[in-house]
């Protein structure tokens with residue numbers, strides 16, 4: 648299994664969520680984060696306000712997937728999160744050794 | 760070393776924390792998250808309110824452990840987080856290459 | 872590529888950020904977290920208040936780096952986060968299989 652983590656613009660969440668649902672993804676976790684990339688010092692617009700501070704609000708998504716879905720799911724997030732403007736985000740993929748579904752105790756791919 | 764991440768129901772935190780302490784776990788990190796699993800569209804109950812929105816509030820736990828403890832610690836979380844109702848959560852295990860304890864500069868298993 | 876995650880004292884953020892900038896790091900993600908280490912039950916001071924509760928507020932940093940930078944970046948965080956008092960934090964390093972820069976679609980080291 649793989650864990651795909653994405654830092655996205657908050658207002659792209661609906662687009663990313665719909666694209667993941669259309670792909671058939673069964674679940675995801677989000678949390679609030681903030682950060683900066685290469686334009687630190689430059690400003691980004693968020694909710695109509697211009698952020699000149701370093702840390703711009705972002706959303707952090709986590710999606711557990713089967714090995715065979717990992718590359719497609721990263722592409723689905725890439726396309727749906729992309730606005731073409733600076734600060735669009737990062738997506739990274741990591742190996743996961745085991746997954747457990749808590750209610751049923753299932754493990755591995757069955758648990759996702 | 761391993762990193763065990765668990766998404767649990769917020770009201771299970773005390774049970775999970777007590778179970779991890781009873782096992783002898785020396786530390787953990789929690790953060791607020793929200794998410795959904797396979798019943799997206801169905802509702803879950805949280806603090807007496809029924810959530811029909813997609814994202815249900817959850818807690819995200821991280822526990823760094825020695826290789827030899829990883830499987831037992833995942834089981835301890837599984838048993839203490841389980842209520843038998845939908846939305847009980849996910850637990851996943853990942854490899855960690857190095858750990859540093861900041862105050863002492865210790866590394867590896869000593870640092871956990 | 873590697874992902875370096877650090878749990879630090881919130882008031883050390885500026886020092887860590889400046890040290891990472893001085894090293895030449897191009898981006899980072901932060902989120903709010905809380906936790907405890909080995910002195911659970913003992914108290915920690917945060918913003919002048921003594922916390923006797925278990926979970927002390929912390930910041931969670933994530934930095935994606937090239938393989939060749941991983942060890943130096945962990946050291947930069949270690950030195951800048953260290954106050955010498957209990958609760959200074961943990962740093963861990965994990966393998967990352969792929970990184971994507973969302974705006975440009977670049978992958979791998981180019982994407983960081």
Ligand SMILES: Nc1ncnc2c1ncn2[C@@H]1O[C@H](COP(=O)(O)OP(=O)(O)OP(=O)(O)O)[C@@H](O)[C@H]1O
Pocket residue numbers: 654681682683684685686703705732733734735736737897898899900901933934935936972973974975982983
């Ligand atoms: N090296 C990094 N490590 C961890 N998180 C990062 C890193 N770089 C960027 N991020 C996270 O991704 C978010 C968006 O980054 P951003 O899209 O600005 O990257 P970028 O490389 O500057 O690309 P662009 O030129 O398109 O802005 C940041 O706010 C931060 O949360």
Ligand SMILES: Nc1ncnc2c1ncn2[C@@H]1O[C@H](COP(=O)(O)OP(=O)(O)OP(=O)(O)O)[C@@H](O)[C@H]1O
Pocket residue numbers: 673674675676677709710711712748749750751758759766793794795796797798815817844845846847848849
């Ligand atoms: N594929 C996934 N990737 C990332 N996080 C997930 C995934 N599936 C579920 N989660 C997280 O775990 C939480 C709980 O999921 P949940 O227990 O509902 O999973 P489930 O497979 O639907 O199991 P159940 O049938 O018992 O409800 C979600 O709110 C979400 O935060």
Ligand SMILES: Nc1ncnc2c1ncn2[C@@H]1O[C@H](COP(=O)(O)OP(=O)(O)OP(=O)(O)O)[C@@H](O)[C@H]1O
Pocket residue numbers: 785786787788789821822823824860861862863870871878905906907908909910927929956957958959960961
């Ligand atoms: N085993 C662990 N797993 C996950 N997170 C941890 C673990 N231990 C500590 N942490 C996180 O790191 C934070 C700081 O831990 P802390 O520095 O107190 O570790 P420690 O081993 O007790 O070191 P010290 O003796 O210097 O206090 C905790 O609040 C928690 O968020």
Ligand SMILES: [Mg+2]
Pocket residue numbers: 683684685686733734735
């Ligand atoms: Mg940028």
Ligand SMILES: [Mg+2]
Pocket residue numbers: 795796797798845846847
């Ligand atoms: Mg569910």
Ligand SMILES: [Mg+2]
Pocket residue numbers: 907908909910957958959
């Ligand atoms: Mg401690």
